[in-house]
Amino acid sequence: MSGQDEVMSRISEAMERGQQGDREVARQLFADIWKDLTPEGDPFHRCTLAHYMADVQDDPQEELVWDLRALEAAEQVTDARAREYHASLSVRGFQPSLHLNLAEDYRKLGDLARAREHVARARAAVDALDEDGYGRMIRAGIERLARQLD
Known part of the structure; x- marks a missing residue:
């Protein structure tokens, strides 16, 4: 760092x-x-x-x-x-994780519509993630939560 x-x-x-x-x-x-x-x-x-x-x-x-x-x-x-x-950071790269966390928060609170909205926003920004361990972890988390919400 x-x-x-x-x-x-x-x-x-x-x-x-x-x-x-x-x-x-x-x-x-x-x-x-x-x-x-x-x-x-x-x-x-x-x-x-x-x-x-x-x-x-x-x-x-x-x-x-x-x-x-x-x-x-x-x-x-x-x-x-x-x-x-x-040097590797970009603001857009924060979005998938931030929205994944919000989606999970809303899921826990029973607001599934908002949870789905934030999953969609996380998915819309995944192209900002690298194809590394962190990127794979966030992508997997988004897809796992999306399946739970379906």
């Missing part, structure tokens, strides 16, 4: 705690970082934090709130800013 900065280092630490199963600590770390970010601040930081904060929520409604925040922030990120962090 070429553009590591202090905020991204803190976000990475919280992500690691969540991936290790320490969801409560991760939520607190993310919440502390979120307090330091302002609505006018770096949308890349807000998008990244919200995307991963959603993953450590126990309440599906809270997960949805954070995933919506991630999508809103992503709409403000430029490709140039994303590439500052890593």
Whole structure:
């Protein structure tokens, strides 16, 4: 990661705690970082934090709130800013994962129409993904959820 900065280092630490199963600590770390970010601040930081904060929520409604925040922030990120962090990133490449997460949130909450809408939006952006492990994982997740919703 070429553009590591202090905020991204803190976000990475919280992500690691969540991936290790320490969801409560991760939520607190993310919440502390979120307090330091302002609505006018770096949308890349807000998008990244919200995307991963959603993953450590126990309440599906809270997960949805954070995933919506991630999508809103992503709409403000430029490709140039994303590439500052890593040369391979593009904003359009965020869309399949963001919409997959929203589709899953809506499925959990029983709003199948909105879930299908976000599956369609995720599918519409999959061409932005590389043919690598991450791209295959997101594509498989989209298709798996689409089958569940049919």
